[in-house]
Amino acid sequence: MPQRQKIVPLDTFNNEMEAQMMAQILEEYGIPAVIQPMGGGYGALGVTQFIPHRLFVPEEDFDRAKEIADTDYREINSDSPETSAP
Numbered sequence: 001m002p003q004r005q006k007i008v009p010l011d012t013f014n015n016e017m018e019a020q021m022m023a024q025i026l027e028e029y030g031i032p033a034v035i036q037p038m039g040g041g042y043g044a045l046g047v048t049q050f051i052p053h054r055l056f057v058p059e060e061d062f063d064r065a066k067e068i069a070d071t072d073y074r075e076i077n078s079d080s081p082e083t084s085a086p
Helices: 016-028 059-078
Strands: 007-013 034-037 053-058
Touching: 007 016, 007 059, 016 034, 016 053, 016 059, 053 059
Parallel strands: none
Antiparallel strands: 007 053, 034 053
């Protein structure tokens, strides 16, 4: 039977969409990710996509995932359209 990997929290995101974006980036680098809503949790009544979500990664991938999150995700958040006054 395969041994289970220990997962550890990488970061907390404002909503499910942000957490999913980071999970997708990590998975492109070969790092599996698990997302868990905070608060109501799975099976909670109502909509959980707009509450904070925590992202977990395997403990052995934490350092690499943190480095990726600190560079790639920061770049995504800084990509806002520039506007200029007429």
